Structure formats: structure tokens, C-alpha cells
Amino acid sequence: MNKKQFLSLFATCVVTSALVSGGTVAGAMWYLNSPSTLSDGQFSFLESEPKPSAGPKFHALDNVIVSVRGKKQTHFVMLELALETRHIERLEFANDYMPKVRHAMLNLFSQKRYEDLHGADALDQLQREVKASVMTAYADTQLNRDIDDVLLTKFVIQ
DSSP states (O other): OOHHHHHHHHHHHHHHHHHHHHHHHHHHHHHHHSHHHHHTTTTGGGOSSOOOOSSOEEEEOOOEEEEEEOSSSEEEEEEEEEEEESOGGGGTTGGGGHHHHHHHHHHHHTTOBGGGGOSTTHHHHHHHHHHHHHHHHTTTSGGGGGOOEEEEEEEEEO
């Protein structure tokens, strides 16, 4: 084999190697970018941040029952709360923090009287206070940044 044949063989090997490498990279990129591949969780580690859903989703929390003082007797208040989010999959462990939420509600309602819970603006004010208390309960968790709003879905005083 002379020098000319050797250079020709070497150039053919380099071109073939470049074509095979380019085809492998292009095929891998196509495969990884196809929607069915990423949605089945096989390569979910490649997604940096889950995309928020189009509309809000709601995660109901356990009921909270607290007592408030009245003029003549103690009254019971039942609350149903829901968390509004665009990342519902991240809130699957939200109920694990219910002891902290209950504690926050006890702290909030220990300062309330039965008369404070009636009136035109009482429910709006209570909604803001409940939201602040629940957000405080989740403050030291990663769930805090995924909660868009805290809704008071049921409010019963007995």
C-alpha cells in the first residue's frame, strides 16, 4: 500500500466516522425531544422544572375544628381549606404538614371571639388571616413557593 492509497483510506475512515457520529447525535436529540419520551417519565431527570398547568388546581386539606370564646358559651368553628396551585404534583405531601396547619389555626382562633367572626367584612378579614397563617405553617418547606392561594371553602360556627 502506497502513501496515496493510505491517505485515501484514512480520509474515508474520518468521513465515515463523522457521518456515523453526526447521525447518532441527531437521532438521540430527535428521540429525547419527542413528546412521548419525556412524558412517560423515562427521561424526566432531563427536565429542569416541571411546567405549570394551564389553569389552577386545588388540593383540599383535612378539616380543622377549633373553639372560640363567646359571651355566654364556647363555640366551635369548622373550617375546610384548599390550596390553589399550578403544580398539583408537588403538593402530594401537603397533608403531612396538617399538624402545623392545625397549630397555626389554633393560634389564630385563640385570639378570636365569637363576635369577631360576624359582620360584613369579617369573612374577608378571616380569609386573609387564614391564608397568612397557613402560609406561615408551610414557610419552612418547599411547598410554600408552590402555593398560589389558600381558600376557605367551608366555614361553620356552632
